[in-house]
Amino acid sequence: MVEFAKFEKISVKNHSELNERWVQDRIADDPSVLGFGDVVLKDKERIQPRAGRLDLLLQDADSNRRYEVEIQLGATDESHIIRTIEYWDIERKRYPQYDHVAVIVAEDITSRFLNVISLFNGMIPIVAIQMNALRLDGKVGLVFTTVLDQMTLGLVDDDEEVQETTDRAYWESRGSKKTVQMADKILEIAQRFDSALELKYNKFYIGLAKQGIPSNFLVFRPKKNFMRFEPRLKRSPELEERLEQAGLDLMDYDSRWGRYRIRLQASDLDKHEELFTELIELASKNGSSE
The missing domain is CATH 3.40.1350.10 (Trna Endonuclease; Chain: A, domain 1)
Structure with missing residues (x-):
């Protein structure tokens, strides 16, 4: 009792x-x-x-x-x-x-x-x-x-105000080592299009930077068991259909900031590397400066 x-x-x-x-x-x-x-x-x-x-x-x-x-x-x-x-x-x-x-x-x-x-x-x-x-x-x-x-x-978008920077350990604690490593893998794909890109650890998200300047056409929000991936892309019913057919968890589209919000598991990156490569290339062309 x-x-x-x-x-x-x-x-x-x-x-x-x-x-x-x-x-x-x-x-x-x-x-x-x-x-x-x-x-x-x-x-x-x-x-x-x-x-x-x-x-x-x-x-x-x-x-x-x-x-x-x-x-x-x-x-x-x-x-x-x-x-x-x-x-x-x-x-x-x-x-x-x-x-x-x-x-x-x-x-x-x-x-x-x-x-x-x-x-x-x-x-x-x-x-x-x-x-x-x-x-x-x-x-x-x-x-x-x-x-x-x-x-x-x-x-203003998260990046239009100076963000309080953190470090990798902060995000490994807030999320997990596994979900932060997912950001590493996506970064590797992004670097195929621009080798100078690197991760930038902010308090509310992980973004990208190039020579210290934010270039957040991709944003990562690691959680304990998944990562929220936010590529900046124009809304496209065809693209949404492809994401859904691939079995990806498309949460919604943030029309204010022009970002898709996708809930990712580590296995998604291995299964759909070709699709993610295409998404990342499109996002990089859509606008990387902030």
């Missing part, structure tokens, strides 16, 4: 040792606790021009969505709402290429302020998350519950 454990709810605001920075660090260590899926910490205590500091800036690992996160101990209040919206507005104006979402995290989101926040939802994408601190045997955990989710609103 599973043993029942009784957790004690505590207030971080009134705790003698815990504080807002402690909460911020816990989220920064593992941003997925907020329930947004596979998100990555982009920045912490981000300076806002003439407006203080944004607690956390998160980015979805597989899209151009960013989350401007503000943390409030105790109950949310007017200043917290205004500050969250202000930081969201600054970031969206500075980086209009991204899909921005304002996120309020508080220990107590009262019904009054929930009503106020809901008035903006749809016009301003806001997510309200209630945080509960629970203690057991001297240890404290945090539980985050979304009490108001955003209503979808109606991005």
